[in-house]
Each structure stands twice: as C-alpha cells, then as structure tokens.
Amino acid sequence: MPMSPSEIEKLIKEALPDATVSIRDLAGDGDHYAAEVVSEQFRGKNRVQQHQMVYDALKGNMGGALHALALQTSAPD
Amino acid sequence: MTEIKGWIDGQVKSNNVVLFMKGTPTFPQCGFSGQVVQILDYLGVDYSGINVLESDDLRQGIKDFSDWPTIPQLYVKGEFLGGADIVREMFQAGELKTLLEDKGVLGNA
Numbered sequence: 001m002p003m004s005p006s007e008i009e010k011l012i013k014e015a016l017p018d019a020t021v022s023i024r025d026l027a028g029d030g031d032h033y034a035a036e037v038v039s040e041q042f043r044g045k046n047r048v049q050q051h052q053m054v055y056d057a058l059k060g061n062m063g064g065a066l067h068a069l070a071l072q073t074s075a076p077d
Numbered sequence: 078m079t080e081i082k083g084w085i086d087g088q089v090k091s092n093n094v095v096l097f098m099k100g101t102p103t104f105p106q107c108g109f110s111g112q113v114v115q116i117l118d119y120l121g122v123d124y125s126g127i128n129v130l131e132s133d134d135l136r137q138g139i140k141d142f143s144d145w146p147t148i149p150q151l152y153v154k155g156e157f158l159g160g161a162d163i164v165r166e167m168f169q170a171g172e173l174k175t176l177l178e179d180k181g182v183l184g185n186a
Contacts, residue, residue, distance in 0.1 A: 047159060047163045047166065047167075048145075048157060048158075048159050048163065051145075051159070051160075051162070051163065052144065052145070055145070055146050060146075062146040062147065063140065063146035063147045064146075068109065068147075070161075070162050071162050072162070072166070
C-alpha cells in the first residue's frame with residue numbers, strides 16, 4: 001500500500017521532532033519520493049548513520065511500501 | 078552467524094570493492110543499481126557485482142547484514158559506504174574518488 005508524503009513526514013517528525021522535512025514525489029505512484037531532512041540530531045553522524053535514523057523512523061516501510069526514497073540529510077548550518 | 082551472512086561477510090572481506098545490486102554490472106535491473114554501476118565504471122574502479130535477485134536469502138540477508146533496507150549496497154575494503162543516494166552524493170562532492178584513492182583501490186592510470 002503506497003505511502004503519502006504527509007505520512008512520511010509524520011513518521012520522520014515523530015522520531016525527529018526538530019526536523020524540517022521537504023518531500024518531492026518523483027513518480028506520482030506513491031512509492032518513489034525524494035526527501036530532504038534537516039535535524040540537529042544528525043550533527044556528528046556520518047551519512048549512513050543519518051539515513052539509518054530516517055529509515056528507523058519509517059518503521060520498516062522503507063524497502064517495502066516505500067520502494068524508493070532518495071534521501072538528503074544534514075544538520076542545520 | 079547464519080550461512081548467508083557468513084557468505085556475505087566472506088564476499089565483503091575478500092573483494093576490495095563489492096556492489097550488492099539488482100542485476101549485473103552489464104545488465105542492471107534497477108535504476109538505482111544502474112546509477113552506482115555508472116559511477117563506478119566512470120571512475121574506472123574494479124569491483125565485483127553480486128546480483129541479489131538470484132536468491133531471496135541473499136536479498137534479505139544483505140539488508141540484515143548492514144541494517145540497511147534497500148539495494149544497491151556498496152562496500153569498499155569491508156566497509157559499508159551506502160546506497161545509491163550516498164554514493165551519488167559522495168561522487169558529486171568528489172569524496173568517492175578521494176576515498177577510493179586513499180584505500181588504494183583506484184588504479185592511478
């Protein structure tokens with residue numbers, strides 16, 4: 001069952017309350033998105049760890065309901 | 078360690094650069110796997126391509142091995158570098174080439 005941008009944003013914000021999340025729909029099919037996530041909690045973590053935090057927030061949807069989520073993560077400047 | 082994880086661990090340790098992907102380097106079967114293949118070919122690095130579509134155990138096992146939910150997955154000298162996003166981001170920032178050179182896996186042709 002594809003996911004909506006608002007569902008993705010909600011899950012990410014539940015895990016990373018301070019995050020600013022911007023989501024782009026890549027294919028209009030509900031499972032190919034690009035997301036940019038900025039959160040203080042990423043500071044000091046490498047890219048793999050940052051992306052894993054987002055995947056954990058998505059509670060197993062990643063790779064299942066959500067086929068592709070092109071991620072860009074960073075800590076605020 | 079389960080059999081498949083042991084096998085994966087062996088592949089990761091015995092290849093300088095190994096890409097777990099959908100399809101093969103000559104016939105990638107997913108856009109993201111294809112992107113990483115293009116980047117590695119552009120940089121001219123030798124790598125081993127492992128097609129996870131050949132076995133469900135492998136397809137799931139690699140995700141458990143790295144605690145990473147998607148394919149492709151790139152490993153350099155036994156270290157998990159990331160999926161298509163991270164490899165592309167590092168490539169565009171010039172970090173991938175530097176890393177491969179630092180690890181001595183990029184022939185200075």
